[in-house]
Amino acid sequence: MTLRPAPRLALGALAAVAATALAIGLLPVTIVAAIAVALAWRGGWQPARLYRAAAWCLPMVIVWLAAAAISRHSLSPADPELAWQALSRGRYLAAAVLITPLAVPAGLVAGGLAWSVRLAAMAAQAGGRSPAAVIRFDDRQWRHQVRAAKALVDAPGAVPLLTASGDFVAGAVIRAIGHPARQLTRLPASRLRSHQIVIGGTGTGKSTLLLRLWAGYLASGLRGQAAGVAGAPLIVVLDCKGGGDARRVADEARHVLREVGAGNVAVWPDDACLSLWTLPPRQLISTLVDLIEHGTGGAAYYTDVMEAIVTLAVEAPPGPPASTADFLARLDPGWLSLAYAAGGYDGQLALVRSAARQVPDVALRFRTLFRRLGAGLDGPGSFADADVWYCILEGTAEVAVAEAQARALVDLLASFVTQAPDGGRPVLLAVDEFSAVARRLPIWQLYERARSLGLSVQVSAQSWHGLAARQDDRYRLAATAEGGIWLLATPHPDPVTALAGQRAAVETSRQLAGRLRWTRYGASRLTAQPVADPDLIRAFEPGQAAYIHHGGVTFTQVKQLVRAGQPDLTGPLPGAPGLTAPAAAATAPAAATVPPPVTGLPDVTGLLDAAFGPAIGP
Amino acid sequence: MNPIKTVHSALRTRRLARLALRFLAVLLASALAVAGAGWQPASLAVIAGALTWLLRTSRSDLTRDRRS
Numbered sequence: 001m002t003l004r005p006a007p008r009l010a011l012g013a014l015a016a017v018a019a020t021a022l023a024i025g026l027l028p029v030t031i032v033a034a035i036a037v038a039l040a041w042r043g044g045w046q047p048a049r050l051y052r053a054a055a056w057c058l059p060m061v062i063v064w065l066a067a068a069a070i071s072r073h074s075l076s077p078a079d080p081e082l083a084w085q086a087l088s089r090g091r092y093l094a095a096a097v098l099i100t101p102l103a104v105p106a107g108l109v110a111g112g113l114a115w116s117v118r119l120a121a122m123a124a125q126a127g128g129r130s131p132a133a134v135i136r137f138d139d140r141q142w143r144h145q146v147r148a149a150k151a152l153v154d155a156p157g158a159v160p161l162l163t164a165s166g167d168f169v170a171g172a173v174i175r176a177i178g179h180p181a182r183q184l185t186r187l188p189a190s191r192l193r194s195h196q197i198v199i200g201g202t203g204t205g206k207s208t209l210l211l212r213l214w215a216g217y218l219a220s221g222l223r224g225q226a227a228g229v230a231g232a233p234l235i236v237v238l239d240c241k242g243g244g245d246a247r248r249v250a251d252e253a254r255h256v257l258r259e260v261g262a263g264n265v266a267v268w269p270d271d272a273c274l275s276l277w278t279l280p281p282r283q284l285i286s287t288l289v290d291l292i293e294h295g296t297g298g299a300a301y302y303t304d305v306m307e308a309i310v311t312l313a314v315e316a317p318p319g320p321p322a323s324t325a326d327f328l329a330r331l332d333p334g335w336l337s338l339a340y341a342a343g344g345y346d347g348q349l350a351l352v353r354s355a356a357r358q359v360p361d362v363a364l365r366f367r368t369l370f371r372r373l374g375a376g377l378d379g380p381g382s383f384a385d386a387d388v389w390y391c392i393l394e395g396t397a398e399v400a401v402a403e404a405q406a407r408a409l410v411d412l413l414a415s416f417v418t419q420a421p422d423g424g425r426p427v428l429l430a431v432d433e434f435s436a437v438a439r440r441l442p443i444w445q446l447y448e449r450a451r452s453l454g455l456s457v458q459v460s461a462q463s464w465h466g467l468a469a470r471q472d473d474r475y476r477l478a479a480t481a482e483g484g485i486w487l488l489a490t491p492h493p494d495p496v497t498a499l500a501g502q503r504a505a506v507e508t509s510r511q512l513a514g515r516l517r518w519t520r521y522g523a524s525r526l527t528a529q530p531v532a533d534p535d536l537i538r539a540f541e542p543g544q545a546a547y548i549h550h551g552g553v554t555f556t557q558v559k560q561l562v563r564a565g566q567p568d569l570t571g572p573l574p575g576a577p578g579l580t581a582p583a584a585a586a587t588a589p590a591a592a593t594v595p596p597p598v599t600g601l602p603d604v605t606g607l608l609d610a611a612f613g614p615a616i617g618p
Numbered sequence: 619m620n621p622i623k624t625v626h627s628a629l630r631t632r633r634l635a636r637l638a639l640r641f642l643a644v645l646l647a648s649a650l651a652v653a654g655a656g657w658q659p660a661s662l663a664v665i666a667g668a669l670t671w672l673l674r675t676s677r678s679d680l681t682r683d684r685r686s
Contacts, residue, residue, distance in 0.1 A: 056670060057667060057670075059667065060664070063662055063667075064659050064660060064663030064666075066659075067658075067659030067662045067663065068659040071659060079659060091654070093650065093653070093655075094655045096654070097650070097651045097658070098658065099660075100651075100660060100663070100664050100667070101660050101663040101664070101667070156632055
């Protein structure tokens, strides 16, 4: 049935009068509800927060009812009546106190309901005086939400790295769609142990986010180690850009991760070494051959010759080479002939004789390669020597060298993981700008390999296109990032936001009644809108990130890790085999630099967590 | 001066100040409730509500500096 305009207006007026009368009749509740809505509007809160606040009034209500029952032997308190009496006598404070146990929870619930109606109306584009009001409302709410998230992030102790239950906290939630509307962006620790992708350009806060993710992985791993459920965590970072910026991030990572609990943080190759020669012989042959760039077509012949000569050098009777010098010394027809001169190696001797003319050429190529690679892969040292390895590859300045280094480091890590007893240590391989060196080790291959080895891989890039050279590879990477995708400000977020999918939304049209005048008549229909709005991501400020996972998005203000200060390196230093003097100095025990705990206040974290659940902001 | 000590001193001071302010707010609310309405069930309820708020909001001041 459709009412004509006059009866409709009359009905509307009647409803308005009834609502006003109710609001006046329940004035204390109305006042609390109005304050609650104003706070929610200013803080960009969701209605759930007001409902939670109402729920936390339960102790107050229980005390009120209990006290009334004890004092008056009745479960119906007389305070509301007393409040009206006090009000009529001009005792405003007494009236306020007497009505508070009833008005505050009821007002919060009423405010939550009113706020949810307002939000729903604006989301359906049915609220406001004009259609543009919806846009202004959303912009304003975004600003309010950002302000509240920044305030939470700035509050000391409000955003811990891990919650008491072991969840990783990235920062404060600005807005969540399809994810739980919490104050803190919390991820289960298992999410950090899955593949993740981080996309963000220079100056967007990517390094801050990466440092926090690494610190979270380390802290979570150390907690697991302390509980006896896993080995000590290991983080290997491949910074494939190189240069001064990489060293600045490495320095920051060293300090921050040591404060989190890392015993040793090694920066390769600046002050720590790894040994390529610890690889098993078959793997060593494969790696050495792959370090040299080969052509295609007819060049395959030379590849085979090189592999045969390298195999002869590595598998010679004295055992595998122990160093670069040892290996290069073996690339000599005389040395090889002598090594295989003992009986039983007729086949190898024949091979040495037939390849004698090519051996010096192969030696020349390896000599050149190792000269360019430097001493970083010549040991001594192994991934076991540190909790964190920050490997700097000069992918911008010397691409060919960086490609060879990346190949060697990945092979070394794979060998380290496969040789570890009982599954060994949980390992995170974080690869920054791997596309810079991925020509000879496609990132997809790395991903697959890591998956088979049980490694967690975190790939980061400046843009969607920087993830991999081919579109197919990018989508394969994104589709297998079970740990989620972190997206910071980028001019082209659309391919990534599309991965979050779409959601059903109500779209309402308004009837235009004249110049810039709209009536309340119109039509609504269901439409599909992107879960992650790409325009919001384009306009991100530094430090803001969108976490996309499982068809939802959480817009986050990332919390920067607090660096307590310069390390105190005056104490005795440990000597790890793979670390040179500066590295040993930089890997002093974490205890030497971790600041003393706050002694002025007792630590009652466990008690509070048990009583109130995981921490939230103030 | 040691920068570590400086940062921690500042943090501790700020936390203590916040905690002290919260305590003062609870004391003030409780005093006002009792002064306004006497020892009524409602004033006891207000005190209980204020204490709940204190416990709920001051946990970041009471927890040890979980590296943030």
